[in-house]
Amino acid sequence: MTGDVAIRALRADEAEPFLALRKAADAQSRYLLYGAGERRTTVEEQARAIAELLGSGNSTILVAEAEGRDGAGSLVGYLIAKGGGAERNRHAAEIVVAILDAYTGKGIGARLFGALDEWARGAGVTRLGLGLMDGNVRARALYEKMGFREEGRRKAAFLLEGGFVDEILMYKLPSSIL
Numbered sequence: 241m242t243g244d245v246a247i248r249a250l251r252a253d254e255a256e257p258f259l260a261l262r263k264a265a266d267a268q269s270r271y272l273l274y275g276a277g278e279r280r281t282t283v284e285e286q287a288r289a290i291a292e293l294l295g296s297g298n299s300t301i302l303v304a305e306a307e308g309r310d311g312a313g314s315l316v317g318y319l320i321a322k323g324g325g326a327e328r329n330r331h332a333a334e335i336v337v338a339i340l341d342a343y344t345g346k347g348i349g350a351r352l353f354g355a356l357d358e359w360a361r362g363a364g365v366t367r368l369g370l371g372l373m374d375g376n377v378r379a380r381a382l383y384e385k386m387g388f389r390e391e392g393r394r395k396a397a398f399l400l401e402g403g404f405v406d407e408i409l410m411y412k413l414p415s416s417i418l
């Protein structure tokens with residue numbers, strides 16, 4: 241049950257809680273690009289990046305917000321879709337997603353990707369792409385469930401805890417599936 245978690249678009253004035261969420265997710269997962277404490281972005285830089293992204297017309301940030309005991313919400317997950325900047329790749333967006341540990345395994349990932357499909361239809365985005373570390377079984381299961389297919393590998397793209405790990409590239413063409 242995720243009845244107390246809402247999926248919505250991030251607002252431009254939420255740089256601070258969004259950055260805090262990203263740092264918390266970095267600290268919890270070994271499968272994200274940055275490790276604990278490695279993200280040096282300031283709130284001002286994050287605010288500029290959000291404004292640029294939301295102003296582009298072919299990018300979005302979706303968040304999962306859990307209702308707190310006092311009625312105030314807290315951000316517990318995010319999905320960033322960043323569209324291409326040229327005429328020739330404006331239709332294509334790259335996805336990054338993370339959910340705080342305590343909220344994984346509750347279908348929030350599927351709900352974020354459901355909202356992404358809806359957004360992509362409205363924004364004219366017809367290709368979705370993402371990359372994941374080989375071994376991130378849970379992420380792969382979610383992406384396959386949401387219609388993504390493997391399209392290639394970047395060998396030894398990451399150095400994780402002393403060992404090289406491939407990046408698996410996946411894609412989805414929503415217009416041909418829906």
Ligand SMILES: CC(C)(COP(=O)(O)OP(=O)(O)OC[C@H]1O[C@@H](n2cnc3c(N)ncnc32)[C@H](O)[C@@H]1OP(=O)(O)O)[C@@H](O)C(=O)NCCC(=O)NCCS
Binds near residue numbers: 378
């Ligand atoms: C990856 C992530 C986005 C998945 O979202 P989620 O809401 O936790 O998704 P779920 O746990 O509901 O799992 C999705 C599917 O994977 C399956 N799954 C979960 N854990 C699994 C595991 N250990 N092995 C195999 N499959 C697993 C589930 O069964 C589910 O499918 P189902 O709904 O048909 O049963 C989330 O776990 C996360 O943010 N993890 C940390 C950061 C990360 O890895 N981000 C992705 C980087 S590419």
